[in-house]
Amino acid sequence: MILRMSSLFLRTLREDPADAEVPSHKLLVRAGYIRRTAPGMYTWLPLGLRVLRNVEKIVREEMDAIGAQELVFPALLPREPYEATGRWTEYGPNLFRLKDRKGADMLLGPTHEEMFTLAVKDLYSSYKDLPLSIYQIQNKYRDEARPRAGVLRGREFVMKDSYSFDVDQAGLQASYDLHRKAYIRIFDRLGFDYVIVQAMSGAMGGSASEEFLAVAENGEDTFVRSPGGYAANVEAVVVPQSPPVDASAVPAAEVVDTPDTPTIDTLVETLNAKHPRTDGRQWTAADTLKNVLVTLVHPDGTREPLAIGVPGDRAIDEKRLGAQVEPAEVVAFDDAEFAKNPALARGYIGPGALGKDSESGIRYLLDPRVAEGSAWVTGANKTGFHVINLVHGRDFTADGTIQAAEVHDGDEAPDGSGPLQSARGIEMGHIFQLGQKYAEALDLKVLDQNGKLVTVTMGSYGVGVTRAVAAIAEGNHDELGLIWPREITPADVHLVATGKETEVFAKAAELATELESRGLTVLYDDREKVSPGVKFKDAELLGIPTIAVVGKGLADGTIEVKDRRSGDRTDVAVTEVVDKLVEVVRG
């Protein structure tokens, strides 16, 4: 195939679009691959669509290779199945909802668990029908509060979503492992620097869960990894419960006056000044127990206060907390809430005022670092006063623990494999063992070998297809433009004809035809009144991995072949250039 620049529906831009923050967004727009239609909505122009289709092809090939079968559900869906699983409500404002002309509630599918489950229920009834893996590559919709970074987080986007169906956990594990291997092949082929991390399962329920993250500075996800091989999405890090310590030598708890110390810093300073430790150490933030109040807003709109106790040297991580309380949303504990709870002395709140059995009745959860028997400085529930030597289990208890404190670089990995280091990534794939949540809600059962009805066990596996294009761009560019990996590139060779000589254009046209006949896709810059400089700039920007320039060298019988990534240039004899380019492209 030959794509001619003279007629290609494409305009490259020299300036970054005003709304673009990250390189992939800037470059995909500037190079004419995508155009913004509305917030979070993009049009895929011809070259962009070719890239998107290449990604889809890789995903499809690897899904087919593990025996998964492709089908496609509608994107516009009826409310009922989503009502049955609770997701109609749980999805909150992220769901695009509408009514049809008869007033029936409908939605634009954010994910299709319900439809996959119902399809299997519709067609299958026996363990003999399983295992089954089915998938689709399709438009998905999420009404993101902050669509950003072009197609990295859009409101309409393409996903590959597959589901596996098995009679038991052993079957699910096998299906999961198959998908995991397929995903490794997919992401290897897509040309990502990626990492597989332990993940939370999110609003979709389930247990074992891993994410494939493209490592990228501009990623929205933070993950941590250790030298020993531990890797987890920061939301999924499970800090182990600190073992009990002996509190027998800890003196009785004592209320001390700490005027004007609503913050940990002021508290530590005041303590060291007015109430120095007896063991010669200084008080530090790590000795204090900070009690943070938040309000949970549940999907049905009800509000619930929640108190979290964490060592004073750590803040609450909003994403970690959010992941723990999903589908509830976390909002500030505001003045109105304080007014309802007069027992809470703002800035001086201690465990005594918290917990289900306390006067406030506010649920109180502790960071797992707060060991049984450990002693703390914490609020005395009286403005200007704190209590020291307050021992967990002796002087106070809580309603449970929560994984909500920040993870710090240098923290030991939960599996003891060394210190954690954080980095940022883009979630490209997610595989997880969904279990029976949807099968139970929608009554998907099959007869087992003994003729008994058993609930089917499901796995869920997603790849962000449009997002992959952005993530590949994010990881494959330089200051001049994009650099597509070989399997993704919209054309194999960018053939540039420079100058005004008709021989140049005649030779270039001939080469384009020869390359096409060898099965290559050629982006041929045949524009007549465009300067070589502009053509070269466009070639760098567009990012086809191999650039061949027909120009001055032609007089000496050579064509310049340039590798876009390395910048290496070679003059190749005209007579050999087609073979050479085929060789370069085919690897």
Added chain:
Amino acid sequence: MILRMSSLFLRTLREDPADAEVPSHKLLVRAGYIRRTAPGMYTWLPLGLRVLRNVEKIVREEMDAIGAQELVFPALLPREPYEATGRWTEYGPNLFRLKDRKGADMLLGPTHEEMFTLAVKDLYSSYKDLPLSIYQIQNKYRDEARPRAGVLRGREFVMKDSYSFDVDQAGLQASYDLHRKAYIRIFDRLGFDYVIVQAMSGAMGGSASEEFLAVAENGEDTFVRSPGGYAANVEAVVVPQSPPVDASAVPAAEVVDTPDTPTIDTLVETLNAKHPRTDGRQWTAADTLKNVLVTLVHPDGTREPLAIGVPGDRAIDEKRLGAQVEPAEVVAFDDAEFAKNPALARGYIGPGALGKDSESGIRYLLDPRVAEGSAWVTGANKTGFHVINLVHGRDFTADGTIQAAEVHDGDEAPDGSGPLQSARGIEMGHIFQLGQKYAEALDLKVLDQNGKLVTVTMGSYGVGVTRAVAAIAEGNHDELGLIWPREITPADVHLVATGKETEVFAKAAELATELESRGLTVLYDDREKVSPGVKFKDAELLGIPTIAVVGKGLADGTIEVKDRRSGDRTDVAVTEVVDKLVEVVRG
């Protein structure tokens, strides 16, 4: 590729689905190609999706062959461009509208004229950039009042829509002709019996317009054709204005008493009994002028009465009338409307009470058969009375003409090419010269050769892709099931292993692998505990054009090869069967 029936996500049904009326719907559901998800919404199961992709592939290849470039717009769109062209309102209840989380109005695209126009405006600015043809293959949405016949008229469906952009009418004509040729190739390859008819341009505006109709008993569209080659959608038939006739010999108009004659039949009977003609002929319905009142409801909700005068031997054709008054809808002229217009004597309404300049002020349009100078019997605007010898132009006038009367079999074709005969069809494609409607509304201009801004001229070209699958099924089935055309079939060969012998299954598996290695897609019925009868029934139902049966004949070294369409069976030597099948498939 080998698709194994033992694991294929498929269940065939022996009974027709309760909601299916037409063969394609019944068979596509029974054969497990599609499943209904909600009214007018269908899931494409693996075999169905393969068929759909084959149709898409043909459409894409033929579009690419004429240099059209593929891109893809979002399906979920902002209101503003549709507001600018008036379609936000004009589309009425057929448009799925919704609000996003910020309250912005959005819609699910029914067609994308606005987006195509804006994309070209965004990228192009000069006549040198044109001509341009761009297209997409994408989900479209229309909230049909009566979704019917499975995927023949769904609410979510796949369309290929392309648009051409030219600087002038000559360019548009060239683009139109290119598309017309591409469409002929597409519909030839799809295996339709189709006809190209003159068409109305519908709500989309424009002038020259042709439809590609699949000839089908169950089609929703009526078209007419003549022996001389005229063919038109019935809405598009333009009856020529009858030339003036000499009225000098017609006596003066005369009011006659015609009690109890509110219908044409009773009127004719009474006239012949009480007021016989003086020329010896009998009065017939064709001598009468029937004045029909309707109410137009405009998109903005305003109501407008309309009177139509037609010869009494013809009824108003609702579709023809509807097409003339679009985007207004036609509803009955009800009691309330009569109450507002006391001058109208129900059942005896004559031209004198109608017209913009009459007391009622109701717009009055005549069938073009009502020639200047022709004399009519019509209502005298007085209950129980009619007027005879009322001459058009002498005794009454109207506000214009309208193409709203029924077209009858035997009517002369407008181009004089012989008597018209009607038939039914399914609209599969529509090409038309849209002109400047959208370019004007959205201000799409380019600089011409003289540096002057000119408005771009557009053509619009659509193919119903999901509908094509149904239309192909509608035209390619028998009482046993589907019969796919070679280019559309989800598999090349349906290989059936019958009996219980392991040799049979071993040989069948070997053949499947050999056929796959020769590039064929094999649907292999490898089910072990399923009777030959059930397998044969499934094979007939699924409709793969070539069926190979590995069974009893194997002992004699033969495989039965059956042509699904003709029913012809041949025993082929095992050693030759692969070559034979490749030959049959490759044609």
